[in-house]
Amino acid sequence: SAVISQKPSRDICQRGTSLTIQCQVDSQVTMMFWYRQQPGQSLTLIATANQGSEATYESGFVIDKFPISRPNLTFSTLTVSNMSPEDSSIYLCSVFGTVSTDTQYFGPGTRLTVL
Amino acid sequence: GDSVTQMEGPVTLSEEAFLTINCTYTATGYPSLFWYVQYPGEGLQLLLKATKADDKGSNKGFEATYRKETTSFHLEKGSVQVSDSAVYFCALHSGGYQKVTFGIGTKLQVIP
Numbered sequence: 001s002a003v004i005s006q007k008p009s010r011d012i013c014q015r016g017t018s019l020t021i022q023c024q025v026d027s028q029v030t031m032m033f034w035y036r037q038q039p040g041q042s043l044t045l046i047a048t049a050n051q052g053s054e055a056t057y058e059s060g061f062v063i064d065k066f067p068i069s070r071p072n073l074t075f076s077t078l079t080v081s082n083m084s085p086e087d088s089s090i091y092l093c094s095v096f097g098t099v100s101t102d103t104q105y106f107g108p109g110t111r112l113t114v115l
Numbered sequence: 116g117d118s119v120t121q122m123e124g125p126v127t128l129s130e131e132a133f134l135t136i137n138c139t140y141t142a143t144g145y146p147s148l149f150w151y152v153q154y155p156g157e158g159l160q161l162l163l164k165a166t167k168a169d170d171k172g173s174n175k176g177f178e179a180t181y182r183k184e185t186t187s188f189h190l191e192k193g194s195v196q197v198s199d200s201a202v203y204f205c206a207l208h209s210g211g212y213q214k215v216t217f218g219i220g221t222k223l224q225v226i227p
Contacts, residue, residue, distance in 0.1 A: 004158075006158075041219065041220075042204065042217045042218060042219045042220050043159075043204070043217045045214065092158055092159070102147045102164075102166070102208045103149070103161055103164065104151075104159075104161070104215060105160075105161075106151075106158035106159040106160065107158050108156075108157050108158045109157070109158045
């Protein structure tokens with residue numbers, strides 16, 4: 001299994017500002033995943049973060065809006081830039097298990113409200 | 116592409132009632148199937164999984180059987196408790212790339 005922590009757990013932000021979300025894993029992993037969970041909806045993959053290379057973004061998500069850093073094998077950050085109320089969501093960090101490689105482990109999420 | 120369809124909620128049950136949450140899928144190849152649970156204010160956590168046809172995953176009194184012939188993975192529990200109130204996500208993982216397709220989630224509320 002993997003234990004994942006995220007900071008902050010929640011925040012309320014003003015339109016036009018940016019927020020950086022941190023994700024820390026208790027073990028070294030190659031790939032880390034960032035998801036968005038909009039109110040009442042399922043999870044949508046934003047991007048995959050590999051250590052030592054640029055993140056891979058899913059369709060509809062761009063680096064200028066969601067820059068990601070991956071400085072080492074246990075840590076990643078996701079920034080939500082130039083926020084609007086439509087960015088209000090829960091943002092989740094995730095990794096796959098190193099033993100059960102098809103099982104995902106999730107952080108507790110960051111609940112973002114943009115006014 | 117891959118897809119997961121699960122019944123929309125919310126589902127409201129009395130304590131000790133029988134629970135079924137339907138999930139069907141479309142996928143290429145032979146996916147692994149999962150149920151994740153999200154308790155209020157928390158992230159998702161794995162509830163159970165099945166990796167091949169006819170496998171039954173079980174945990175905490177919940178069960179789901181991988182039915183290839185009906186492409187289904189319905190979640191069941193014989194007697195729900197108030198503490199089971201949460202959102203339940205059906206998901207599949209197919210192919211070599213570690214990408215998972217999630218259903219929309221079903222909110223379960225159990226009342227005393």
